[in-house]
Amino acid sequence: xxxxxxxxxxxxxxxxxxxxxxxxxxxxxxxxxxxxxxxxxxxxxxxxxxxxxxxxxxxxxxxxxxxxxxxxxxxxxxxxxxxxxxxxxxxxxxxxxxxxxxxxxxxxxxxxxxxxxxxxxxxxxxxxxxxxxxxxxxxxxxxxxxxxxxxxxxxxxxxxxxxxxxxxxxxxxxxxxxxxxxxxxxxxxxxxxxxxxxxxxxxxxxxxxxxxxxxxxxxxxxxxxxxxxxxxxxxxxxxxxxxxxxxxxxxxxxxxxxxxxxxxxxxxxxxxxxxxxxxxxxxxxxxxxxxxxxxxxxxxxxxxxxxxxxxxxxxxxxxxxxxxxxxxxxxxxxxxxxxxxxxxxxx
Amino acid sequence: xxxxxxxxxxxxxxxxxxxxxxxxxxxxxxxxxxxxxxxxxxxxxxxxxxxxxxxxxxxxxxxxxxxxxxxxxxxxxxxxxxxxxxxxxxxxxxxxxxxxxxxxxxxxxxxxxxxxxxxxxxxxxxxxxxxxxxxxxxxxxxxxxxxxxxxxxxxxxxxxxxxxxxxxxxxxxxxxxxxxxxxxxxxxxxxxxxxxxxxxxxxxxxxxxxxxxxxxxxxxxxxxxxxxxxxxxxxxxxxxxxxxxxxxxxxxxxxxxxxxxxxxxxxxxxxxxxxxxxxxxxxxxxxxxxxxxxxxxxxxxxxxxxxxxxxxxxxxxxxxxxxxxxxxxxxxxxxxxxxxxxxxxxx
DNA sequence: TAGATGTCTGTTAGCGCTATCATGCACCAT
DNA sequence: ATGGTGCATGATAGCGCTAACAGACATCTA
Numbered sequence: 001x002x003x004x005x006x007x008x009x010x011x012x013x014x015x016x017x018x019x020x021x022x023x024x025x026x027x028x029x030x031x032x033x034x035x036x037x038x039x040x041x042x043x044x045x046x047x048x049x050x051x052x053x054x055x056x057x058x059x060x061x062x063x064x065x066x067x068x069x070x071x072x073x074x075x076x077x078x079x080x081x082x083x084x085x086x087x088x089x090x091x092x093x094x095x096x097x098x099x100x101x102x103x104x105x106x107x108x109x110x111x112x113x114x115x116x117x118x119x120x121x122x123x124x125x126x127x128x129x130x131x132x133x134x135x136x137x138x139x140x141x142x143x144x145x146x147x148x149x150x151x152x153x154x155x156x157x158x159x160x161x162x163x164x165x166x167x168x169x170x171x172x173x174x175x176x177x178x179x180x181x182x183x184x185x186x187x188x189x190x191x192x193x194x195x196x197x198x199x200x201x202x203x204x205x206x207x208x209x210x211x212x213x214x215x216x217x218x219x220x221x222x223x224x225x226x227x228x229x230x231x232x233x234x235x236x237x238x239x240x241x242x243x244x245x246x247x248x249x250x251x252x253x254x255x256x257x258x259x260x261x262x263x264x265x266x267x268x269x270x271x272x273x274x275x276x277x278x279x280x281x282x283x284x285x286x287x288x289x290x291x292x293x294x295x296x297x298x299x300x301x302x303x304x305x306x307x308x309x310x311x312x313x314x315x316x317x318x319x320x321x322x323x324x325x326x327x328x329x330x331x332x333x334x335x336x337x338x339x340x341x342x343x344x345x346x347x
Numbered sequence: 348x349x350x351x352x353x354x355x356x357x358x359x360x361x362x363x364x365x366x367x368x369x370x371x372x373x374x375x376x377x378x379x380x381x382x383x384x385x386x387x388x389x390x391x392x393x394x395x396x397x398x399x400x401x402x403x404x405x406x407x408x409x410x411x412x413x414x415x416x417x418x419x420x421x422x423x424x425x426x427x428x429x430x431x432x433x434x435x436x437x438x439x440x441x442x443x444x445x446x447x448x449x450x451x452x453x454x455x456x457x458x459x460x461x462x463x464x465x466x467x468x469x470x471x472x473x474x475x476x477x478x479x480x481x482x483x484x485x486x487x488x489x490x491x492x493x494x495x496x497x498x499x500x501x502x503x504x505x506x507x508x509x510x511x512x513x514x515x516x517x518x519x520x521x522x523x524x525x526x527x528x529x530x531x532x533x534x535x536x537x538x539x540x541x542x543x544x545x546x547x548x549x550x551x552x553x554x555x556x557x558x559x560x561x562x563x564x565x566x567x568x569x570x571x572x573x574x575x576x577x578x579x580x581x582x583x584x585x586x587x588x589x590x591x592x593x594x595x596x597x598x599x600x601x602x603x604x605x606x607x608x609x610x611x612x613x614x615x616x617x618x619x620x621x622x623x624x625x626x627x628x629x630x631x632x633x634x635x636x637x638x639x640x641x642x643x644x645x646x647x648x649x650x651x652x653x654x655x656x657x658x659x660x661x662x663x664x665x666x667x668x669x670x671x672x673x674x675x676x677x678x679x680x681x682x683x684x685x686x687x688x689x690x691x692x693x694x
Numbered sequence: 695t696a697g698a699t700g701t702c703t704g705t706t707a708g709c710g711c712t713a714t715c716a717t718g719c720a721c722c723a724t
Numbered sequence: 725a726t727g728g729t730g731c732a733t734g735a736t737a738g739c740g741c742t743a744a745c746a747g748a749c750a751t752c753t754a
Contacts, residue, residue, distance in 0.1 A: 015476075015499060017710060028734050033712065041731060058497045063474040064420065065710030068411045068739045083439055089430040096457065105471060108455050110443065124452060127410040129362075150405045152362060236642025266642045273644065295583025295613045297620065364740055375704050380742065388702060412740030415709045 016059045025053035036061055067129070076318050077125035078106045079135040081113045081203075086262075087288060087307055088136075091158065094311020095134065102319045104131060113202045119144045126151055132318035132327070138163035139204045154327035156314040159305075160205050161333045168327035170313045172336045174205045177303050178212025181257060181285060184338055186220045188345040190255035190283050193217065195224050196242045196267065197259030199231040206259045209287060213257060226250040230263070239266020247282075254282055261286035264300050265293050268343060272297055284343040289336075301344035306334040363406045372400035383408055414476070423665050424472035425453045426482040428460045428550075433609075434635060434654055435483075438505065441658020442481065449666045451478060460549045466491045473498055479665035479674070485510035486551045501674035503661040506652075507552050508680045515674035517660045519683045521552045524650050525559025528604060528632060531685055533567045535692040537602035537630050540564065542571050543589045543614065544606030546578040553606045556634060560604060573597040577610070586613020594629075601629055608633035611647050612640050615690060619644055631690040636683075648691035653681040 021036075022029040027046055034040040035050040042050075053059075067073045078095060080088045095106050107130065109121035119141050125133070126147055132154040138161075140148070148155050148166045155167035162175050185193060195213065197206055214224060226249060228242045242263065247253060258264035264286025271278050278284055278298060289304030313332050321327045340346055369376040374393055381387045382397040389397075400406075414420045425442060427435045442453050454477070456468035466488050472480070473494055479501040485508075487495070495502050495513045502514035509522050532540060542560065544553055561571060573596060575589045586609065594600060605611035611633025618625050625631055625645060636651030660679055668674045687693055 019710085029710090030712080030735080031733060034733090037712090039712095041733090043732060046732080058493055060470060060473045060494065060498075062476060062710055064411055064415045064476060065739090066712070068409075068415050068741085069710075069712040071712095071739065073411065083430065083436040086433075089436065092430055123407060126407045129409060129411060146405055147407065151407075234638050234641040236640065238642075240642050262639075269642060269644060291581050292609075293583065294581040295585075295587050295616060297616060366740085376740090377705080377742080378703060381703090384742090386742095388700095390702060393702080409740055412709090413742070415711085416740075416742040418709065418742095 015062075016057055017062070020057060021050065021054045021059050024057060025050045072323075073129050073131055074103050074105055075107050075128060075130040076104050076315075077109060077122075077128075077130040077133045077135075079109045079111060079118065079121055079125065079133065081111050081136055083108075083110055086290060086292060087305065090307040091136075091311040094308035094313075095315040096311075097308075098312050098315035098319060102322070104319060104322060106134075106315075113200055115139075115141045115144070115202065119147075122147055131322045132156070134158055134314045134318060136160075137204055138165060138169070140166075152325045154318050154321040154324055156317050156327050158310050158314045160208070161331070162208050165329070165331070168317050168330040168332075170310050170317065170332040170334070172306055172310075172334050173212075174208035175212035175215075177287065177305075177336045178209035178214075179216035180336075180338060181209075181287075181303060182213045182216035182220075184340075184344065185255050185257065185283065185285070186217065186222065188279075188283065188347045190345075191222060192225045192250075192253045193222065193255045193257060194246050194250065194253045195227040195257050195259075196239070196246065196263060197227070197229055199229040209259065225253055235260070235262030236266040236269070239263035239268075240270040241266075243267040243270045256282060256284050258284070258286045261288045261290040261293055261300060261302055264302070265296055268296060268298060268300055279343045279345050283345060285341075289339060298343055299339075299341035301339060301341040303336045303338050305336060309334060362409075363404055364409070367404060368397065368401045368406050371404060372397045419670075420476050420478055421450050421452055422454050422475060422477040423451050423662075424456065424469075424475075424477040424480045424482075426456045426458060426465065426468055426472065426480065428458050428483055430455075430457055433637060433639060434652065437654040438483075438658040441655035441660075442662040443658075444655075445659050445662035445666060449669070451666060451669060453481075453662075460547060462486075462488045462491070462549065466494075469494055478669045479503070481505055481661045481665060483507075484551055485512060485516065487513075499672045501665050501668040501671055503664050503674050505657050505661045507555070508678070509555050512676070512678070515664050515677040515679075517657050517664065517679040517681070519653055519657075519681050520559075521555035522559035522562075524634065524652075524683045525556035525561075526563035527683075527685060528556075528634075528650060529560045529563035529567075531687075531691065532602050532604065532630065532632065533564065533569065535626075535630065535694045537692075538569060539572045539597075539600045540569065540602045540604060541593050541597065541600045542574040542604050542606075543586070543593060543610060544574075544576055546576040556606065572600055582607065582609030583613040583616070586610035586615075587617040588613075590614035590617045603629060603631050605631070605633045608635045608637040608640055608647060608649055611649070612643055615643060615645060615647055626690045626692045630692060632688075636686060645690055646686075646688035648688040649686050650683045651686060652683060656681060 018029045018032050021032045032050050034042050035047050099106055109125055111118040111121055122144050134156045136159050138157050145166055157165045157169045159171045161169055161171040161173045226246050228246045230238045230242055256267055268284055276282055285301035287303050289302045317327050365376045365379050368379045379397050381389050382394050446453055456472055458465040458468055469491050481503045483506050485504050504512045504516045506518045508518040508520045573593050575593045577585045577589055603614055615631055623629055632648035634650050636649045664674050
């Protein structure tokens with residue numbers, strides 16, 4: 001039985017529908033729909049009438065019904081490991097910057113670096129039938145890859161380029177980033193090199209940097225002299241602690257490579273506290289190019305991960321392919337730039 | 348005309364529906380729906396059959412259709428000013444922590460501190476008919492407040508408690524935070540006090556802290572001796588620059604109150620660089636209690652804004668009232684704790 | 695054995711919108 | 725007048741799912 005106007009009056013607190021606006025303005029639901037979506041020809045008089053009615057009622061359209069009827073959803077799923085990492089909010093900023101000029105809307109899902117959570121988040125997101133997916137990394141469970149492939153929408157994997165994407169990819173090569181840092185360190189004359197990083201075995205990008213780093217050192221006939229790993233806690237404090245630990249154990253180290261800028265900054269502060277000459281006695285470098293840390297006593301050597309640009313480019317791809325069944329398999333590899341800062345000698 | 352099986356075979360790439368699973372497993376759509384939602388009684392044999400069919404097809408349910416039919420959406424809209432601020436990711440973490448144990452899912456919208464963007468984001472979010480809204484601050488446009496009131500779902504305003512909420516509120520009193528900091532500073536014997544903050548007129552919480560701060564000073568017969576504002580750029584660098592500027596202009600200041608920890612940290616690093624004795628010659632304090640900064644040379648005096656706890660409590664309220672038409676107007680005011688650190692003398 | 699009860703499955707009718715086609719009407723050229 | 729051409733609006737039929745009810749059948753009770 002179709003709902004009658006009488007019932008509407010009876011139940012004051014029922015959420016508003018197109019019909020309410022239609023009745024209030026004296027035109028059909030279809031015409032109201034056209035006005036509210038700015039689609040099709042509607043006379044100026046009707047348009048005004050409808051808009052006024054909608055506004056005075058406080059009508060908010062139901063996108064769920066709209067999406068179901070039109071088979072179009074203006075959401076873009078963005079799946080990242082964490083929001084606490086500073087890196088990811090920056091990627092998000094890049095994404096929003098581009099999507100703000102379209103009618104697309106990012107929706108964020110967080111995996112905490114856990115593949116099974118990624119799978120669950122992806123499933124949840126895809127069940128809303130988004131117009132595209134931006135997902136961090138190239139490593140996913142088989143089930144996740146299958147879902148991505150079967151979704152029939154543009155997929156952009158971001159941050160990393162070392163591996164086989166499902167569809168398009170926008171990122172940097174972390175292997176290469178590790179290699180280049182190694183080369184710069186060796187070239188500067190350092191030989192007793194320590195590595196400090198996270199314990200997370202599932203941070204594939206950190207792992208790849210480490211692999212590239214050791215590989216390039218090996219080519220120069222060098223090996224990592226010592227290493228130290230951490231998990232949890234404040235990165236700045238951990239950076240200090242790890243630096244103290246590694247230098248106590250292996251005092252003759254002349255370079256410390258940190259897997260991220262925050263622990264690098266902790267190490268830098270530790271060295272300065274202890275009166276260790278940086279970069280003379282010990283050189284330091286991190287990774288990410290966090291602008292957040294710009295005001296430290298010395299600028300830490302680092303390598304920019306192109307976070308915002310990656311976000312922008314991924315969003316551009318999604319926007320360009322919105323409505324398509326794929327992002328066209330494009331491959332955008334950005335080149336991270338080494339920033340010497342004041343903690344890595346130039347030669 | 349209802350879609351026929353034949354058509355399905357013809358069009359290979361069509362997205363899967365319940366009907367496909369139903370046909371593949373030989374039971375009705377309704378039974379498939381029951382299995383996939385774990386609702387109602389289904390025999391073990393049928394359940395297995397259906398799950399296998401769904402899995403082998405790679406079926407992902409369409410929540411849009413499900414939500415429309417059931418009039419239930421498991422999303423919670425979370426509306427915050429920014430993701431770059433560090434404070435908000437922490438709130439998000441608290442929210443997720445609680446919602447992860449429910450079937451609710453947070454969806455984030457970012458306003459960039461702009462009321463008109465808040466209005467737009469809110470409209471967009473409400474059009475998805477979420478089960479609840481968590482929104483930062485108590486200051487909204489009239490239209491936004493009207494939408495919130497009319498939504499007929501639980502609303503929790505967070506971070507701030509100085510004002511009139513639409514429904515429930517979870518936060519701290521920033522006026523009081525400012526007052527307490529002022530009292531502690533005066534009590535420690537400082538008298539020539541400078542204030543450094545953001546230029547943003549729309550950061551109401553920072554404004555309230557400032558107001559509380561000056562008000563409490565006035566009670567002690569004191570006034571702010573000088574002040575300095577900034578916008579944009581790296582907060583650490585800005586903290587240094589502002590500190591230099593204010594101390595050049597007013598060299599006899601003996602305390603600097605920063606409106607956030609990041610610029611406070613910049614100021615601290617500047618003072619240490621210049622050999623200024625902290626907290627002897629000059630005392631320093633910030634606001635937020637960012638754990639991120641724990642490894643600095645000296646621990647900055649600050650006041651914890653209870654971010655994670657606010658997130659958790661807000662999420663708990665939403666979860667408790669999911670399905671209701673309001674969050675019951677509860678009022679949770681948390682008490683920020685002063686942390687003296689090593690930059691504010693104790694008396 | 696009739697009826698009551700419980701377990702499982704299916705049928706029907708929407709949810710609130712939009713795509714699509716149909717229609718009414720004014721306006722023009724013929 | 726005839727029949728095109730626009731333009732503005734309305735009627736109809738779903739989108740893919742679920743609530744609510746309606747069976748079918750087996751098992752139990754008296």
